[in-house]
Amino acid sequence: MSPKHSRLVQLAILIAIIGMAPLLVPSNYYLRVMTLIYVFGLAAVGLNLLMGFAGQVSLGHAGFIGIGAYSVALGSVHWGLTGLTSAVLGAVASAAIAAMVGRPILRLKGHYLAVATLGFGFLIALLITNEAGLTGGPDGIAVPRPVVFGWRLRTVEQWYWISGVVLVAGVFIAQNLVASSTGRALRAIHDSEVAAQAIGVDVARQKLKVFVISAVYASLAGSLLAFCNGLVTPESTAGFLKSVELVTMVVLGGLGSVFGSVLGAAVLVLLPQVLTVFHDYEHLMLGLLMVLCIVMLPRGVVPSLARKLARTGT
C-alpha cells in the first residue's frame, strides 16, 4: 500500500467509525465517551505532529487545552462573546502564546525542553487556579451552552457530531502536513538538526511552526471539551496529569502515526471505564497496562503492529 493510499484508508476508517458509532451504541453515555475520544484524539494528533514528527517533547501541552477551555468559558461568562468567537479567539491566543514562548524554549533539546514545557504547563495551570476572581479557581467555572446560527447546542449528540467532524478535519490536515515538504523537514530535524540546517531548512522556524500548529489543535480540543462538559476546572484541562495523559496517548498510539494518536486517545479514555470492574486494583492495572503496552509494542500500537504485520506478511 502506498503511503497516500494508506492515509486515505485510515481517514475512511475514521469517518466510518464516527458515522456508525451512534447506530451501534445509542446511549448518551457511549456517545459521551466517544466524544471524549474525539476531543482528546484531536489534541493528541496535534501533539504527535510536534513529538512524533519533529521530535520535540512537550510535557505541558495541556496548558493549551486550558487556554482553549477557559477562553470559551471566560469569553461567554465575562465578555459576552459567542461560543464560536471565543473558541476562535482561544485558538488565536494559543497560537500567539505558543509563538511567544516557543521562540526561546524550542532552542532547548530533549529533556531540557521537557522541563521547560512542563514549567509552561504549570504556569498556565497555576494562573487559572490562582486568579479565582476571573476563573472560578480550582472548583472551576460553568460554560454556557453556545448558540450557533440560532441553535442552542446542548445535547450530547450535537457535540458528538461536532467533535467528530473537527477530528476528521484535524486528522486530514495532519496527514497532509506530514506528507508535505514541511512534514519532511520536521522529520529531518528529528534526525539531524545540523544536516537539516545545512541543506537550507530553517530549523527554528519549522519547529516554531509545528509548535504553533499543535497548540492550536490542543486549544480547539480544549474549547470542545469545555462545551461538552459545561464546566471547566484547572485540573481537568490544564493540569500536569492531563499533559502526561496526552503524551501517553501519543506514545501508546505510536509516535509518528496520526491514526495511532486517535487510537491512543481511545485507549486512554476507555481504560478508566473498563477498569472500573477491578475496583481497588484500578491503578495497579492502569500502570501495569501502560508498562506492558510499551514492553510489547515498544514503538506504540500502530507502528509496532504494522511492523509485525509486515514481518509475517508476504
Added chain:
Amino acid sequence: EQPIKIGAVLSVTGPASFLGEPQKRTIEMLTQQVNAGGGIGGRKIELVVYDDGGDANAARTFASRLIDEDKVVAMVGGSTTGTTMAMLPAFEEAEIPFMSMAGALQVVQPVRKWVFKTPQTDTMACEKIFEDIKARGFSSIAVVFGTDGFGRSMRDQCVSVAPKYNIRIVHEESFGPKDSDMTPQLTNVRGKKDVQAIVVPGIGQTPAILARNYRQLGMTLPLYVSHGVASREFIDLSAGGAEGARLPVPALLVGSSLASSDPQRAPVLAYTQAYEKAANQPVSAFGGFMHDGFQMVVEAIRRSGSSEPARIRDALEATKGFVGVNGIYSMTARDHMGLDLTGFRMVEIKNGNWSPIVAGN
C-alpha cells in the same frame, strides 16, 4: 424483587482521596447493613460506585454512565465541589436526585430541584470560628488558606462574613495542596504585629504540616483550623503541633463526650462503632457526610415507598428533623442542606484529643 440501584461517584483516589476513601467505605458498609436488615421494603440495594480520581471530567462521564447505563434511581456523592458541579447538570437533566458531599454553598444556592447536600457550608464554619474569636476578644486575624477548591471557597466565605463579626483580616497567605513546607508563610504571619489569631481554611493533611511548622517556629498565636481537617489523622500527623488549635467539628468527632441527652449521641456512637470495626481506622467528618446523605436517601425511599426518582426527591425535600452524625437536617424547598449552626461543635485539641469548648472560654 428488583434491587434498588443507587449510584455514587467519589474521589477515592487522587488529591481528594481523604474525602472519597472514607465515603466509599461508609456507603459500602451502610449498604451491607441495610441489605442485611432485609433491604428497603424487601428490596435490596444495589450499589454502583465509581472513582473519579478527583477529575471533574471523569466525574461527568461517570455521571452519564450512572444515568444511562446503570439507570440508578438516586445518586450519593461527588466528594468535592468541582466534581459535584460537573455532574449537576446531568442529574438535573435526567431528573434523578443527587445528594452531594461537597462543601461549597453554590451547590445548593440557588436551589436546584434535584440537588441536595450534607456538609455544612464554609460560611457556617467561618461563622462558628468567628463567634469564638470574638468571644475571646480578638478582632484582627491572618488567614492562611489552601489553594485547593475547599480552601479557596472557605477563604472567600470568611472574607465576606468577617465584617459581620467586626473582624478584620489583616494578612493573607496561601499554600498549595501538595506543599510540604509552610514555614515561609508562617514566618510572614509571625512578622505581622497586629495579628491576634490565625485562621486556616484548608482541607486534608496539608494543614497538619502547617501545624507542625507552626509549632517548630515556636508560634503561640491562637490557631484556628477548619472542619476540613476533622479527622484523627490531623492530630496524629501534626505531631503535637495541633495542640491548642480550635476548630468547628460535627458531633461525630466528639462522640464519647456528647451528653447522654444529646439526640445525636446514639447515631454517632452507632456509626463510629460500626465504621471503626469495618474500616479499622478512626471516623472522619467526611465519612459522616456520606453516612447522613445515604441514610437520608434510604429514609426517603422508605417513606415514599417507591423507587421512582421523582418520588424519592420529593421525600428527600420533605426530610424533617433527621438526626445524623453531622447535624440535624430539616430540608425545605428553599433549603436543600437543612442544617444550622448547632450541628457544629467548637473543639480545642487537648492532649491529642478533641475537647469541647464550654461557651465563653
Added chain:
Amino acid sequence: MTADLLQYASSGVTIGAVYALVALGFTLIYNSTHVANFAQGDFAMLGAMTTVFAVAGGLPTFPTAILGTMVAGVAGLLLYRLAIDPARSSPVLGLIVLTIGASIFAKGVAQLVFDKRFHSLPSWFDARPIELFGATIQTQSLVVLAGTIVIVAALATFTTRTLLGKGILAVSQNSLAATLMGMNVGSVVTLAFVVSAAIGGLAGIMAAPITLTSYDAGTILSLKGFAAAMLGGMGNPVGAVAGGIVLGVVEAFGGGLISSGYKDAFAFLIILIVLAARPQGLFGSVARERV
C-alpha cells in the same frame, strides 16, 4: 526581617535537599540509560512507607530505615529487569511513558499493601529545634542536609573516580561499544538502577519526618526532582544537588516574599530563565556533537 530571610533560607535549603536527593537518583539512571525516570519519586515513597509501617509494627527506626532503602532498591531492580530492559528498543519518550506507568503501578500497589492515608515518621533525633538569629531550624533538616552531602560526595567520587562509575556513563553513550569492551551492559545498568532507587528510598525516609508521606507522594517528588536535575544540568551529580537547593530556596523566598500561591511558578520561572541563558543547565556541559 533578617530572621525572616534566614527562616526562608533554612526552610528552602531543607526542602531543596530533599529535591536534590531525588534529583541525584534521576541523574544516576539518566547517566546509565538516558531515561528520565518518572518513578524516581515513588522509590522515595516506597522507602518511606515501608519504614512507616515497619516502625508502626514495632521495629526500631534505624534498622527499618535500612529495610526501607532495600525495598526501594529491589523496586529499582524490578523496574529495570521487568520493564525498562525488555522495552529497550522503545524511543526515549516511550521509556518516559513506561516509567510513568510504573509510577502509577507503584501507587496502585502501595495503596493496597499500605493504605491511602498520610503518615509521618518521628524525627531521627529527638532534639529541640535550633534557634539561630531568630530563625528556627529543625534537627531533621540537618539530617537531610548531611545525608545529601554524604551521598553526593560518594556518588561524585564513584562516577568520576572509578572505572565502574565511568562504565555507567559509557553504556548510555554507546552501548554497542561498551559491549565490545567486554562490559555486561545489563549488569552495569541494573546496578545503576538499584543504587539510584536506594538513594531515592533513603531520601524518602529522611524526608518523611518533615514532609509526611502517602501512597501518592511520589509524583510531586518526581517532578521536582526532574526539574532540579535539569536546572543543575542533566547527568551531573553536583548539578543535581545545586538544582535541588536552588529550587527549594526559590520556592521558599518566592512564597515568603512575593506570593505563596505562585510558589511553584517562581520555581519554574527560574528554570525557564536559567535555561534561556544556559540551555545546558547550571552545571551541565555543552555536549556539542561533532559533525
Added chain:
Amino acid sequence: MLDVAGLSSRYGRVEVLHDVSITVSRGHIFALIGANGAGKTTLLRAISGVQPVTAGRITFKERSLNGVKASTRVKMGLSQSPEGRQVFAGLSVEDNLRLGAWTRSKADSDRGVQAAYQMFPILHEKKGLPAGSLSGGQQQMLAISRALMSQPDMLLLDEPSMGLSPLLIDQVFEAVCSLRDRGLTVVLVEQNANLALSIADQACVMETGRIVLTGSGSALQADPRVRELYLGE
C-alpha cells in the same frame, strides 16, 4: 584460531550473510575485502557476538562461541575496533582507553594507556578532552588503541584506515604487522585493498554476503578479477 563455518545472519527479514566460512590461523593477518554492503561489517559483528546468527557456528581457540555472550568473548581474548569508531563521545580520551581495559587489571590498564600514548602521541596531548571533540582521524586512532587495551589474542579491525592521513595509515599498518609479529592474530576489513593485501598472510573477498575468493594476500593481489574490481586498475 578462528573458524567460521556455514554462517548466516539477517537484519529483520533480509538475510545478508549466506553460508560464510573462513578459517583464520594463529598469528596471521587475515584481510577481508569487498564492496560496500558486501557484509564485512556484519561478519565482524557476528564474530564479536553483537549480531545474531541464524545458522552456522563460530569456533575460537577450539571453543564454540555459539551462545557465548559478547562480554565473555572479550574475556576470551577477542577484541574489535568497530566501524564508525564508536568512541564514548562524552568521556575523556583516557577514560575511553581505560574502559577498553574493562576486563583487565589496573596495572594492565596503565601499561596499555602508556603504549597507546606512545603509538599516537596526539592522544596523550588530548587525554583529558572528551573523545567527541576529536577529529575524525584522531577518533580512529582512539578506537584502535582502545581495542588493544584488552590485550586480545585476536583483533578485529573494521576499516582502520578510514579517515586517517596517509602518514598515519603507514604507521597503523606497520603497527599491525608488528603486533602480528608478537603473536597477535588480526582480522582486517579494509577498503584500502592494496595495502591490506600486501601485508596479509591470508585473505578473502566477499560479495553480497558470500565468500567468493580465498587465498594468500599476494595471490589475491595478483588475481586479475580482484585487480579490476577492488584495486581499481
Added chain:
Amino acid sequence: MSSMLDVLSISIAFGGVKAVSDVSISVAAGAVFSIIGPNGAGKTTLFNIISGVYIPQDGSIRLNGKDVTGMRSDALAREGLSRTFQNLQVFMQMTAVENVMVGRHMHERSRTISQLFSLPGAVRENRTSRERSRELLEFVGLGSYADRSAAAMPYGALKKLELARALATEPRMILLDEPAAGCNPAETVEVEKLVRKIAGSGVTVVLVEHDMKLVMRISDRIHVLDGGRTICEGTASEVQRNERVIAAYLGDHGRREAANA
C-alpha cells in the same frame, strides 16, 4: 575566473586549542579545490566555519563577493552553499528518496496553508520534488536504494546519499568532507567520476580527502593545513614535492600514491 569563496584569515579556538588559526583561502568559481592535512589539522573545522556551523572568532568569509561571516547555515544554503559531513548526518528514519527531498525543501514554494489542505499546487510540487530526487539518486548510483530506509543502507551508500542530498539544494558551491572514505579503490574511481561531473556542471567543489590518488588527479588547487595553519598551497605537483607536506602528511606511502596518481 572570479572567485567563489574567499576566506580571510579566520581563526577559531576550542577552550585554548587553536583548531584553525589565520587561514585564508580563495576558491575560483568552477574549480575543484582540495584541502588536505594531517588528522586534526582543522579541515573539518574549516568546513564547519565556512558552512555556518561554527562562527569564526576572527576573520571573515565572502561567498561570491558577499560577506557571509556568521550567517546561519540555512541562510548560506540559500546563498548556494551545500555540504556533506565527515561524521554521517543522514536522516536515518527516512527513506533514501525522502532524504534527498529534504534537500529540495528550500526550493519548494508552496505555502504552509496549501500544504495543510493538500491543494493542487502543493501536490504538484511534491511530485516534482520526488521525481527530481529520484534522478539525483540515479546520478550518484543509488537508484536501486530509493525507497529503502536509510538505516538499512551500508556505509558507503550513505556517503553517496549525503552527496545526492547536498546536490538537491542546487548549490553553486559544495563542500565534500571525505567523500571517498570507506570506498575501495574501484569505488573511489566512481566517486572521482561523480565529482568531475559535478564540477563539470559548473558547481564549485571544495574537497577534503585523504585519498591522495583522488586528490592529486582531480584538484585544480590544493591547500595544505597542519595544526590549524596553512603550510602551503599550490597545484598537485607543487604540493607533492613540498618537503613539509611530505614530512607532516604524506609519508612514504602517500608520496608514492600521489606520484602514481
